[in-house]
Amino acid sequence: MHPSHLSIADYTYELPDHHIAAYPVAKRDNSKLLVYKKGVIRESRYAHLAEEIPAGSLLVFNNTKVVEARLLFQKETGGQIEIFCLEPHEQYPDITTAMLQKNRVLWKCLVGGAKKWKDVLLRKEIPSDTGPAVLTARKAEQRTDHYIIEFEWDNNASFAEILHLAGLVPLPPYMNRAAEDTDKERYQTVYAKHDGSVAAPTAGLHFTPELLASLAAKNISSGFVTLHVGAGTFKPVKAPTMETHEMHTEFMEIDRKLVQQLITHISGTIIAVGTTSLRTMESLYWLGVKLIQQPEIPFSELYITQWEAYENKTAPISTTEALEALLSWMDRHSIERLPARTQIIIAPGYRFRVARALITNFHQPQSTLLLLVAAITGNEWRTIYQYALEHDFRFLSYGDGSLLWMNED
Known part of the structure; x- marks a missing residue:
């Protein structure tokens, strides 16, 4: 069955509020780790992750950095306007170029009030x-589901620096609390590098320098992609079937080193740390497949659409061939970093080409992230989530x- 015909009602479960973590554990790598392999479920801790992974494996992390994307403005009349930079x-x-703008920038935003x-x-x-x-902020344009806001500022800082000085951490709405000072550090991975996300790649929040060192000591390599997580990651699936659900588009960048690492490890074990790393x-x-099919494709068309992976009917292309085409x-084009966009949806019926395993948190009912988990584990996702509860x-x-x-x- 084509995944567009999947009913989201088949991917739900009861999630009591007391199971939703409003705060992180005191030490990142002391979080519990459920291990699922060949139908067997075990419990461990992130601190012992190296024991679960074969030597010689490659872990791929998303090194995007969460920006303080919530801006609160006080009106002269006393009311408050909240602007959420999307x-x-x-x-x-690309996001990097926009973040480095000085004095003025245009941004897609949600506006409270x-x-x-x-x-x-x-x-x-x-x-x-x-x-x-x-x-200052000015409404430049109103669109169907967001505004274009023109920001201007009177010093020589970049927009990334302005957000850091003026903004608040955009905690997910299901936490039902205001951001606190500690969230600036804890809602960020220890390896975050490139400004651009409005939500953390949460699987990486469990990693510490000590855990990374234990992985390296076992000859487990680390690779990094950059996919800037958008607010669409929280977008609920409201359509009865996936056919009419529009998957959010996200910006990604990868460098030559990562592609070479993937080629080297493709016959071994590649593990995605987080759904964003896996989607990237x-x-x-699929970008490599597109480049094989259209060698002269311009930068502007380096984009993977929602259903492209399911509708490409060409002869099979190996993962190595696709990555070498990249x-x-x-x-x-004499470039070291490749910027692109992706709208890919990974759901039951998808055949994975790169990764062998995924490290991830537990996701909301009736979400596209839960569909991704089901693509990995089949109907066993229900058993896994019931065990976790x-x-x-x-x-x-x-x-x-x-x-x-x-x-x-």
């Missing part, structure tokens, strides 16, 4: 090392996690 205006080629925001300029004074600066690696395969394309695993972003080995054909 992603850059399409005039910018939009009806109370008349055609006036919102102003916010923000502290900086060189003295107070003023940030699988998207790389390297060749990067060589021809019965054994007091903590769910969602600050919760515990799992190591899910893919069911073999």
